[in-house]
Amino acid sequence: MEKHISTAAALTEAELGLIDRYWRAANYLSVGQIYLLANPLLREPLKPEHIKPRLLGHWGTTPGLNFIYAHLNRLIRGRDLDVIYICGPGHGGPGMVANTYLEGSYSEIYPDISEDAEGMRKLFRQFSFPGGIPSHAAPETPGSIHEGGELGYALVHAYGAAFDNPDLIVACVIGDGEAETGPLAASWHSNKFLNPARDGAVLPILHLNGYKIANPTILGRAADDDLRRLFEGYGYEPFFVDGHEPRDMHQQMAATMDRIFDRIRDIQHQARNGKAADGCPRWPMIVLRSPKGWTGPKEVDGKKVEGFWRAHQVPVSNCREDDGHRKILEDWMRGYDPEDLFDTGGRLKPELRALAPAGKRRMGANPHANGGLLRRELAVPDLRDYAVDIGRRGSVVAQSTQVLGHYLRDTMKLNAEAANFRIFGPDETESNRLGSVFEVTDRVWMEDIEPYDIHLSRDGRVVEVLSEHLCQGWLEGYLLTGRHGLFSCYEAFIHIIDSMFNQHAKWLKVTGELEWRKPISSLNYLLTSHVWRQDHNGFSHQDPGFIDLVANKKADIVRIYLPPDANTLLWVGDHCLRTYDRINVIVAGKQPEPQWLSMDEAVKHCEAGIGIWHWASNEEEAVAPDLVMACAGDVPTMETLAAVDLLRKAIPALKIRTVNVVDLLALQSRDQHPHGLTDEAFDAIFTSDKPVIFAYHGYPYLIHRLTYKRTNHENIHVRGFIEEGTTTTPFDMTVLNELDRYHLAIEAIERVPGLKEKAADALAAFHDKLAEHHAYVREYGEDMPEVRNWTWPTA
Template sequence: MQDQFIDQPNPPPEESHLPDGVLQLAISTEDRRFLSDEDRHVVQKFRRAADYLAAAMIFLKENILVQEALKPEHIKPRLLGHWGTCPGLNLVYAHINRLLNTHADLRSMFIVGPGHGAPAILACLWLEESLGHFYPSYTVSPSGLHRLITGFSAPGGFPSHVSAEVPGSIHEGGELGYALSVAFGAVFDKPDLVAVCVIGDGEAETGPTAAAWHGHKYLDPAESGAVIPILHVNGFKISERTIFGCMDNKEIACFFSGLGYQPRFVEDLENIDNDMASAMDWALGQIRGIQKAARDRNPISKPRWPVIIMRTPKGWGCPARLGDKFIEGSFHSHQVPLPAAKKDQKQLELLEEWLKSYKIGDLIDGETGRPHADITSIIPKEIERRIGQVPEAYRGYTPLNLPNWMDFTSEKNCVEVSGMQSIGEFLVKVIENNQSTFRIFSPDELESNKLKLVFKVTGRNFQSDQFSRAKGGRVIEILSEHTCQGFMQGYTLTGRTAIFPSYESFLGIVHTMMVQYSKFNKMGQETNWRGSLSSINYIETSTWTRQEHNGFSHQNPSFIGAVLSLKATYSRVYFPPDANCLLSTLHHCLKSKNYVNLIVASKHPTPIYLSSEEAETHCQAGATVWKFASTDEGLNPDVVLCAIGTETTFEVVSAAAMLRQKIPELRVRVVNVTDLMVLGSNHPHSLDETGFESLFTKDRDIIVNYHGYANDVKGLLFGRKNVERVIVEGYSEEGTTTSPFDMMLRNNVSRYHVAAHTVRSASLYNPKVTIRQQELVSGLMHEAGKVKQYIYEHGEDPSDCYDAPKFN
């Protein structure tokens, strides 16, 4: 039973038992617009040409217009690509062009969820001359046409997915589920932009897409553009039926109506262009009606935005059968419909018959390599209105107008200050200065994460809430990390800046999304035509060190390691130790370009260790000796204490103060690291060996008290000299619902553990410590045990646990 669909290609969905009248929820196709014969022929010719080119890209390395009989040597040695989605994508692309030509004031982007349909997109881009605009070797010419077809999925050519090298793209689609949220993010604060987004019916099964359907509820039609979602129902994934492919129109109408959409079906294959033209015109009309009402200050309460459900056969147009297997309309067309065309004569003959069915000689001149004039007449004349050359997709970003961060700092040695509250005051001014180029995306955690000060000047942009709608809020909170990430990607890739504050433990939900974005950005920056982007900025707070009330599930710093694993050129991780350093770091990140920035910050009040000027110097250096916490300002230490992270820094400073009192003969140097990358040996921010030794000495032991997993630091230090002298303590997967200080004790990062490590290491160099090592370590561990006993008896930490350390 390997092939359970052998006798039933693209079977119609089994009918539901919903009442017949439910289809009134959807727009009837009886009002279909009938294109003129000329317009219909032009659209059909564009589609035919694009379909041919897409198929040829998958198969041919020579004889690209099939001007002679196909031979095995004309077929590529390795057949890569996904044909199944290409005809549907070409249909949509052609009708976006028709819409652009019909509406001279329209600007549109095309977001492609089935990113593996790259042959279709590249074919259309070549026809509209956008490919040649950015890549001279792909001009509309015989050589450009040959390069297009033979170079696809071959070394040195375009990859098999819609990647950052593809003009007009801001989303690859390699990992399914994110297209729709990216599309919504792209049109925020772009009032004249309409993003057409195709979502494959396989992609629509993903959790991120399920949440992203709600994106329109965060779209203020007065200030932003719109999205036309097109669900492409072709019935199959790689080999399994799709959920939507098994739903009839009644079920789908109910589904989308419940989500707040007005659905319309495009499914009449005999009149598909009339059907699609009517649907696209209808969708744009609905959008403009909603926008006009909002911009006339009479917004519609809960408007029903358009969604198009497009039913076409999988692999539409390819051979119907291969032996006893259906191809067209079945999962066999998902990738390469005729996978043995180079070796099997029957498949080679089927391929030739298939390619010749498009009559490409009637569409592209073999001598000039140019499409016929009626095909190109569908393409917008204005260059920047062409899908591949819309400026938002490649021009780069508008830098923010940032206030002076020092205006928001606190006095050194003042009452303890929450770093998150400090940046809240800073962000108030950022929002006031950048009303249409800055947003905050967060999973409903701004209040918890101490950023509520921003609500002095803005609100939440939630259009389904009568108290929030139509007020231009700069904050979007939705309890879907995937949707926040997708919104941020779309917003950033179209030239704006955003931050994503979140609980530390749940940023890992978007780990692979972040990685996919970083790869897209890396490839984009390696083109010679994409502009720089604002960095994407994560603020990781509500960290494990203060998640003792929520318990073990909320204690997880793994996202740090995910960012560390990225290409060094594009990743940054910061651990500002106090509020002043956090302000300096955030200001830097909001100015930076093309990075993935991760800031690990505390929302709880902590001491201010450094003045504004000292914080600036410290953050610029990435790591400095804290003379105030060191013995004799750090000269000639027996051991070096390295603090990374807010709470772990407090424990190191407390340990240093305790050691000064208990063991005055022991000499320590305290180093604080705020830019984690300075520890590495192969990163743009890495300290050179001289700089590393100036901080950490050449031969003394280094006790690292680190916020995250110890292996993060060990991996960075690999390649340094004498790394065997480094002892790293960090989060060790020990936790529960307990007290904050018990979390320090459980994970061996408390001041007592730091002090005990220090005594052991110092005894190697200081005879006065050597002779007392056993009694000192025993005493420290005994004190730690007494504190733990107190916590378990009283249900709270001793009152002096968080007193600021004194060094007098």
């Protein structure tokens, strides 16, 4: 296989001259954004006051990004292609802004940044400047669906965008620093899940300029033969473009892209006409080697810059104070010959503007990069069709996520033709009891399929791979381009994508402030196999802390739901799938558990988010209770109800109010979260002065955080996960963390003023039960019969 493509007749001399000028214009604008406050067209010699006081930005990767953009424009115009550009080197923001400005999409969105000298001055001034725009390819940048604030996710976002987008080509630039990250290394396997018959195409462009911020890069130092073998092993057909001389590089890139886009067209044509070979097609990719800081200063102060890590950020750093540095900058910018690029009014010359695609074909105006423009409401079934008949309260046992699975199955069926809903997860759809979706679809799998394989097909709509990074990234790309989805995961291991969640939350926060960015479907997590039911996995699988991370984010972005049974889970799941511009976290167990609320009760309870369960309370009307027993989460709810049962039998005169929380952030004040209760409503539920024993699914501190401003905060006593765990029985897990019914009942007695002395016998009995449990579970390996067989008493 050849490494380099013949460049013969790829570009005529006229075409070569035009594309090189366009590239120079993008480079000029990129340098201007990093350095200049004024004098954008260099109509006079540079003066100190023309230079920004703080020079921020990244030049090193930018000329390569501009080079790729110019060549993609050529292909889009010549072939009428639908292409978006994902910029993995997020620091290449100057290039993304420059190119969208050149094609006109930037000024259409931001009319104040006009296509003239004054607009250019404002374009330069705003970059990395207070009140302006970030240095990354940020949400403010037209055409961006990927900020790159944290490296590693460009390629997985690209594949997520391509799923179910048959006419879309996603050009994804991967920086060689980013290529060193674990998530990016795994992302190369995304080609095993891309079906050319129904999905779009991804063109990975590995941009090797040799250096990170201060060191060489691993792949940048690798030999071409080693890179070829590496990427062939991943299943790609690599093409190499390598050099530094612009004329040769333009010819190489044009010829290579012509060949590659022919290859993509052929792969798709064969697949869509039933002629595809078995297994994964060998999709093309580009390895582009160009100097870091290409076309910038070769040396500064006698030290190497171009082609070295010193070009990474600001190659000439003291242009305000140092005349020599300012001269280097001016010579550098004049070297692009701005008079040859822009007319006297500062507008891009017509022959260059003609090189950009038109309308929605411009990568900065492509609607797939503003997915809310394409989003259609998800078709969902009537949740009441799946309601669990609870019979006598707590007597029916069901697996809540299995019930939700039936609802998701029919959601998948209703949206099959629209092809706009997928379920993502790390090999756990069946394990998490969502397996009924396989009645209507399969897992997508493009590798060989054996006769004995189950639920694998090339047309599957469930996407499973044992990488939470890939599941998260695919779903983000899918949502950002206008579709809907669900990510199901074991609770403990969702932590793997903590920083990805952070980045998506930040994206939503910023896009919510940009009128031109249209709402996208919410990112929905279903966290199951949770901390309290890890019977065979143990301590390594016991961590509910993702909720704490989520609660740190802006109130208008995040929601946290802890449904206690199947009917509440159905309501929450249905609600979350209908929302947009949110991150919804649902925590629900998959094990058999008692069912508490009818569907009518569940709807009313979930719509409120929090409420008194009168059927589990024995307080007198219009009289404050002695005690509030509160709970959030399915296991805490069961243990709370069992504790209430113990207390009512042992101390019948004790007046107890039972409160359940589904929407966790309803605990916050209304001024902190839109779902928060008013102080009056909170006091009406939790009282203003009575002890509250709160059994919580996660780490206790979060409840204190959420309620610290409430009148009765000092009387709220929280029990939850205290980092105790092992492979043990379900009830023993609660005992180890003092969340069990006996610990809850003991604390209730100890917190109600004057009760400890009066209920000494009950206290002793509960302590004895804990000792009995300790001995029993270690003798027999299962929980005591009175625990296993407990049910809520008949009224």
